[in-house]
Amino acid sequence: xxxxxxxxxxxxxxxxxxxxxxxxxxxxxxxxxxxxxxxxxxxxxxxxxxxxxxxxxxxxxxxxxxxxxxxxxxxxxxxxxxxxxxxxxxxxxxxxxxxxxxxxxxxxxxxxxxxxxxxxxxxxxxxxxxxxxxxxxxxxxxxxxxxxxxxxxxxxxxxxxxxxxxxxxxxxxxxxxxxxxxxxxxxxxxxxxxxxxxxxxxxxxxxxxxxxxxxxxxxxxxxxxxxxxxxxxxxxxxxxxxxxxxxxxxxxxxxxxxxxxxxxxxxxxxxxxxxxxxxxxxxxxxxxxxxxxxxxxxxxxxxxxxxxxxxxxxxxxxxxxxxxxxxxxxxxxxxxxxxxxxxxxxxxxxxxxxx
Ligand SMILES: Cc1ncc(COP(=O)(O)O)c(C=O)c1O
Numbered sequence: 001x002x003x004x005x006x007x008x009x010x011x012x013x014x015x016x017x018x019x020x021x022x023x024x025x026x027x028x029x030x031x032x033x034x035x036x037x038x039x040x041x042x043x044x045x046x047x048x049x050x051x052x053x054x055x056x057x058x059x060x061x062x063x064x065x066x067x068x069x070x071x072x073x074x075x076x077x078x079x080x081x082x083x084x085x086x087x088x089x090x091x092x093x094x095x096x097x098x099x100x101x102x103x104x105x106x107x108x109x110x111x112x113x114x115x116x117x118x119x120x121x122x123x124x125x126x127x128x129x130x131x132x133x134x135x136x137x138x139x140x141x142x143x144x145x146x147x148x149x150x151x152x153x154x155x156x157x158x159x160x161x162x163x164x165x166x167x168x169x170x171x172x173x174x175x176x177x178x179x180x181x182x183x184x185x186x187x188x189x190x191x192x193x194x195x196x197x198x199x200x201x202x203x204x205x206x207x208x209x210x211x212x213x214x215x216x217x218x219x220x221x222x223x224x225x226x227x228x229x230x231x232x233x234x235x236x237x238x239x240x241x242x243x244x245x246x247x248x249x250x251x252x253x254x255x256x257x258x259x260x261x262x263x264x265x266x267x268x269x270x271x272x273x274x275x276x277x278x279x280x281x282x283x284x285x286x287x288x289x290x291x292x293x294x295x296x297x298x299x300x301x302x303x304x305x306x307x308x309x310x311x312x313x314x315x316x317x318x319x320x321x322x323x324x325x326x327x328x329x330x331x332x333x334x335x336x337x338x339x340x341x342x343x344x345x346x347x348x349x350x351x352x353x354x355x
Contacts, residue, residue: 131168266278
């Protein structure tokens with residue numbers, strides 16, 4: 001056991017490493033986990049001594065609130081290793097801020113900043129060998145909080161578990177993505193939890209997305225729940241439209257996740273003299289732009305894929321394929337973001353965080 005400078009932390013190392021059994025050239029996204037995990041319990045009104053411990057199953061009482069009322073929130077972030085083997089995070093304070101916003105909305109306790117950074121750094125350090133610096137490799141980081149108190153009364157739990165698990169990732173390719181614009185189902189409603197990374201938001205997307213898959217569309221662009229007229233976000237990404245040379249994206253609201261990649265793209269657009277408009281976009285305007293040829297690109301932004309080009313869309317009976325361009329905003333932003341993340345470009349906005 002070791003202690004960190006500020007907080008006591010138990011570090012229990014795994015006896016054997018699984019690393020030799022992993023084929024790092026053929027990783028299925030999110031299916032392989034490292035040797036260790038971070039865990040910290042909330043009990044008696046406070047966070048207890050955290051642990052870095054061998055990765056493995058949990059023992060949780062079947063009456064825990066997470067199983068019954070869905071008190072569960074999570075984050076998605078990445079660590080990158082540069083050519084000098086230094087590990088970097090990308091805007092991690094924003095992930096911590098967001099998991100605490102999500103937790104508050106679900107009546108769960110916030111997690112302290114120092115504990116988060118000390119725990120995450122300690123975990124990345126014990127599993128450093130798992131973070132590869134080969135092209136496109138990264139470590140996907142999944143912090144999450146679940147309600148563990150054993151009692152099924154429908155009220156917020158008094159006990160929680162904050163955990164971080166790590167999954168090595170290769171450059172993420174979601175395959176060809178065509179999207180269906182939602183006209184019946186919604187992912188989030190006014191005054192609801194759409195802005196939170198609440199587990200239930202994702203469960204609610206699975207069924208309509210499966211129906212879209214059956215029609216040959218990989219994802220859904222969600223529209224506002226009351227009119228289905230305004231474009232909001234795409235699957236698990238924020239969405240951008242390039243109309244002529246202007247980049248357009250919807251403003252965040254309580255139905256949309258405030259994506260860290262989204263706000264980075266908006267900043268990079270400004271840095272590169274690309275006109276960016278954060279405004280509500282009507283489905284009708286998109287269809288009009290598709291018909292008159294001014295719609296050049298659609299892409300999603302999110303931690304896993306960074307930027308994911310969308311090749312086509314469908315709305316009711318209208319189907320459209322995007323033009324194939326030699327130079328796209330999608331690849332410009334992906335390259336610029338990757339260069340900052342892997343420490344090969346300057347970082348004028350201080351987004352990189354040294355581990
Ligand atoms: C619903 C939803 N929208 C948008 C995003 C993109 O957010 P970020 O760029 O912070 O990863 C995510 C997560 O990745 C998401 O789950």
